[in-house]
Amino acid sequence: MGNKVTRGDFEWVYTDQPHTERRKEILAKYPEIKSLMGPDPRLKWVVLAMVAVQLVVCQLVRDLAWKWVLFWAYAFGGCMNHSLTLAIHDISHNVAFGNRQAKWNRWFAVIANLPIGIPYSASFKKYHIDHHRYLGGDSLDVDIPTDFEGWFFCTPFRKLLWLILQPFLYVLRPLYVNPKPISRMEMCNALVQFSADFLLYQTCGLKSVVYLLAGSIFCLGFHPISGHFIAEHYMFMKGHETYSYYGSLNLLTFNVGYHVEHHDFPSIPGSRLPMVRQIASEYYDTLYQHQSWVQVLWDFIFNEEIGPYSRIKRKCQLANVA
Template sequence: MGNNVPRGDFEWVYTDQPHSSRRKEILAKHPEIKSLMGPDPNLKWIVTAMVLTQIVACYLVKDLPWKWLIFWSYAFGGCINHSLTLAIHDISHNVAFGNKDAKWNRFFGIFANLPIGAPYSVGFKKYHIDHHRYLGGDGLDVDIPTDLEVRLFCTPFRKVIWLFLQPLLYVLRPLCVNPKPISQMEIVNTAIQLAFDLLIFWLCGLKSVVYLVAGSILCMGLHPISGHFIAEHYMYLKGYETYSYYGPLNWITFNVGYHMEHHDFPSIPGSRLPEVRKIAPEFYDNLPQHSSWIRVLWDFVFCDSIGPFSRIKRECKLVKSD
């Protein structure tokens, strides 16, 4: 991985991220992969069906006892909401309508955001660009835990708390690490989201709003699907900063498990990422990979050698956007 010099608890490297160079190597050998790039025409229909399912669910749960409301929030609604956040991840790369219709992607992301209960889509896009451009970049990639998180969440019990707090940390961390001005589209995202939440409250009552918000919090925290948050970039093997997972949970997460492939080719929709591995298996089959997100969470909590500090960091020069 280059000349690694320990600084603090993180693994500091002084080399560029590997994805750009591997992308060039793969395209030189397999130029047909370029045909996989571009919008996925099915994505908008799948996301629309998921949003409508949650709206129907709001009506069905409005009179449930609280204990069953929380159960279905965790077991059903939250799974859909977590899946929608991963649809928003895909949409942030303009794969719903293509790069030529970037504005439509932003508004569709806001639509996909509705059942999540809190405005998320536009702000995520703003920071996710940096995650790809400056992977592991100190002060730029807000996916990296802060030094405070590393110090606080260092025992098995505290790491469980850290996993539970993931939704809150993903909101607060950017404000501390790399604050950016609020954009007009973020205000639009917030206004539309609040209007939707109030509409659900008016039509179905408080329990339906709790169903949506509690599902988002619970299933983006301590939940098997949330294993992908840790599996993607936490250093389970020294020197490797991105990992793929090829198991069945990809079926409900827009193939986010194909994360090595995604960082190599972010303009390829999640639905086509398995094709990347099929076309170029020699570049992926021998790389470290995860077989279970549940096992990822278990090891994260109970292995002393793994924790919020298990990330590769690098100094990156800020590139001005056009």
């Protein structure tokens, strides 16, 4: 169990991502899937309710002992914040208000960002579009670990440390792999977020701020819900780069487990992805599926053949986008 992962590089391929061709085939066979595309009118109300709940809890934890603040940050607040990051993931595809109201989606993501404690939504959208357009693209898809991560985090203990450090790696990796100029929306996101943090500190105190920040760090790191980070694209079966999970944790994560379906149809809201699988079941039921995100984390740590290097990479040409 203490041996290093023997794989010394990523799995390089010279083919296009499979989602493009499968999307064409499914739409040709089941054109009714197009009716699932478009905004989800319920999403904004669910997100607003979650933000409100976190604000109420901030009031409840302000006078607790520090050990209980951190306990509730991990057990409850972090779960809510992780769920909100996945709401932001959905909103980044304009499914809250539709493509014609792109700015509304961006500003609503800033509202969903508030309990997370750090400005996140604007930067996420900027890089997440590349993740879909250039899946596995060398120097383009910042979801791919760096060579240093693949080389260094190669034993069970180091892989556990890597999982704990995930929130920081996701923040720092884009600055190294694919740095981009800071946008006006990112500055607005930061201004709103830090103003909200300061207001929360003034009204509820330090413990409420720590409750939100610690929850985000805890549950975006080593936590059962964070199993989806590994489950989505790490190569548990050679040659396969995207995987789905259909278990109960989808109820907390806006169906992010339906990840093959999501990459096939990113403009379909998470709430409708189960219908994609139901309509085109022959395309999905035969694919390798994860049964448990906890099992995914266990296998990632202790299986010698799986580590940060277990990703498919490809050379991609930068698209000319007006």
